[in-house]
Amino acid sequence: MPRLIYIMGPSGSGKDSLMAEARLRLAAEAPVVFAHRYITRPADAGGENHVALNRAEFELRLANGLFVLSWESHGFAYGVGREIDIWMEAGLSVVVNGSRGALSDAFKAYPDLLPVLIDVPEQILRDRLGARGREDAGEIEARLVRARMTVTETPELVRFDNSGPLAERGLALATLILRTMSNASD
Numbered sequence: 001m002p003r004l005i006y007i008m009g010p011s012g013s014g015k016d017s018l019m020a021e022a023r024l025r026l027a028a029e030a031p032v033v034f035a036h037r038y039i040t041r042p043a044d045a046g047g048e049n050h051v052a053l054n055r056a057e058f059e060l061r062l063a064n065g066l067f068v069l070s071w072e073s074h075g076f077a078y079g080v081g082r083e084i085d086i087w088m089e090a091g092l093s094v095v096v097n098g099s100r101g102a103l104s105d106a107f108k109a110y111p112d113l114l115p116v117l118i119d120v121p122e123q124i125l126r127d128r129l130g131a132r133g134r135e136d137a138g139e140i141e142a143r144l145v146r147a148r149m150t151v152t153e154t155p156e157l158v159r160f161d162n163s164g165p166l167a168e169r170g171l172a173l174a175t176l177i178l179r180t181m182s183n184a185s186d
Helices: 015-025 055-063 083-089 100-109 122-132 137-147 166-185
Strands: 004-008 032-034 067-073 076-081 093-097 114-119 158-161
Touching (some): 004 015, 015 166, 032 166, 055 067, 055 076, 067 100, 076 083, 083 093, 093 166
Parallel strands (some): 004 114, 032 093, 114 158
16 A cells, blocks of 8 residues: 655755655555655755745745645745656555655644654754854854654654664665565555
8 A cells, every 4th residue: 555654854964865865765666656756946056856936936836735745944835746646546565755844744634644853962953063064153053952852652653763873864764664664565
């Protein structure tokens, strides 16, 4: 049975790198796809491969119901397109880079989703944010404050430590995704 796997965590926790590594490790035959997000951020801003939209186009798509999920964070608008429903209807599980703040909306739309919270110690988070060079010191501090946001505990919530080597953690995420898919089909 297809399932939405909802990856979330603070900026700098390594979600994009972790998801890219897991994607490489999943066999082409695995019935899982990774959704892209629509973001009001330039395409060349770094990070994930996303669909860059200006604010007007984002609002037009939002008003016409083209997103199944949307939220605002750090001055940008984010959306996940309706195409994920088509993929799930075709029998594919979908991995999406979500938001902790939008988790309750995601549960309303997909009650069987698997929430995966990416955790890293604050010092690693600080180091990663500094290394990527997208934020100044004040913006980094604001992101660290937001990183302390609590997530509603649910029995389904998986806390995933991403403080180890990327290859190891990517393999662990790929294994979690495959295990989730096999549990859903039982």
